[in-house]
Amino acid sequence: SPTPTPAVTTNAATNVASFSATLNGSLNPRGTTTTVSFQYGLTTSYGSTTATQTKSGNTVQAVSANISGLNASTTYHFRIVAHNNGGTSFGSDRTFTTLSATGPPVVSTSAATLIASFSAALNGSLDPHGLTTIVSFQYGTTTSYGSTTSMQTQTGNTYRNVTANISGLMASATYHFRIVATNSADTRMGSDRTFTTLSTTGAPVVITNPATLIASFSATLNGLVDPHGLTTSVHFQYGTTTSYGLTTAPQSRSDSSGTTMGSDKTFTTLTATGAPVVTTSSATNVTSSSATLNGSLDPHGLTTTVSFQYGTTTSYGHTTAMQSQTGNTYRNIAANISSLTTHTTYHFRIVATNSAGTRMGSDRTFTTP
Structure with a gap:
């Protein structure tokens, strides 16, 4: 029988900020390996496409892609596109409009977590909307609240999670809370949410x-x-x-x-041998002229050489000395670099090679003081 085409639906965009957004959709590969991406642009001709993702299975799966480099106060069109051996399927066109370049903060109160007898973690999301923003949570046993967490300062034009740990609560009590953020354009408050502490x-x-x-x-x-x-x-x-x-x-x-x-x-264990498994970790010991690059490596059962690429762009241009590793467990890898330039942002990633292949960690950055 012929291969069925994938089933797709374009869903609403989320995290819509001034210059970025998250595109969402759903996909059922219908039993065949399927590639999926989003087309987006200023018209229904689109013109831009997100990175291709590969999916398989027979169930409906959520698909999302973060896009950036957008224009502020602009309406964009987008749709999900999926292809397998049965053909190509297009989701319906949807639109979103980016925020202005600057403006009042955008906030949302999220569910509380780590709820114990006398403490909890309050959560929310914030887009500072291009202006220096102070954010906190109000909480109490009524919607008058009465208590406020410490102020946190945030900047930028993207959404980020905000968390505050609170203590000194009463056991078996219901508390109300909301996120509150202020910048030079205005103050915005998230919706009220509640949680109930555990018994003593x-x-x-x-x-x-x-x-x-x-x-x-x-x-x-x-x-x-x-x-x-x-x-x-x-x-x-x-x-x-x-x-x-x-x-x-x-x-x-x-x-x-x-x-x-x-x-x-x-969880599923790895094969006995295979390509190395790597993760780029944060840089440490950053000074005006030097830094320590960090990552983790599993040689995956084969003799593996590992190093870091670094430079002022994602073309890197510099490589640390090769280190040789063997075995089947994860270990931390570090390399010290020097002769850096002050007040400069550097990119870096871990790179490892064995007889089964080469793997590169994601790009990370640090800035010298």
Whole structure:
């Protein structure tokens, strides 16, 4: 039977700022490997296309792409486009209008997290809208609030998450909160949201987080625990089925008022050997003329050479000395560089090569003082 064409829907743009936005859509590859991207531009002729993403499967999947370099106060058209062996499918045209170059802050109150008996984390999103902006959260047991978190200063023209940790709360109490931001153009307040603190003591509260440092024969399991006022023993169960069968060592041991299990998550180990796995990390020890470049590497079972490329553009132009690594575990890689220019932004990335291929980490930057 003929290969079915992918099913696509163009969804509303989000995070629409002065010069950037996030394009959204949904895709069902319908069982065949499918490439998907977004076309966008000032007219329905579009003219620009986001990077191609590859998807597979038989279910509807969310697809998004961040775009930048837009003009302020301008209406843009966009649509999702997907292609497989069955043909090409186009989503309907949608539009969004970028914000003015500067203006009042744009805020949204997000759900509270890490809610414990006497503390919580308040969350929101903010676009300073091109002007220096101070942002905080108001909170209290009514919509009169009465308490305010410390002011944070933000600049720029993009959306970012804002978080404030609060403590000294009452147990088993409902609190209201909202984000508030002010710049020279005006003050804006997010909608009111609520959360309810836990009882003073009780069963532990746990969250299973994604596994990290997944290698061929090892991985790191991660989670969060609130002991909920009582000495608590915590460990991970793991195995090839949801019967688990294996358990990590307890990290504390005592009686508690109950047992709580986090949700099940999965990870897949790497092949025994393969191309290196790399991540570019933040630069450290940055001075006016020198810095330390950092990254992580799993040689993936093969002798691997690793270095950093760096320079004032993403063409880089400079490379640190090669280091040789072997094994099947993640390790931190660092290289010191010197003879830099003061008040200059540098780009860098980690690069590793073995007999299975070359892999490059994402580009990161630092600026010398």
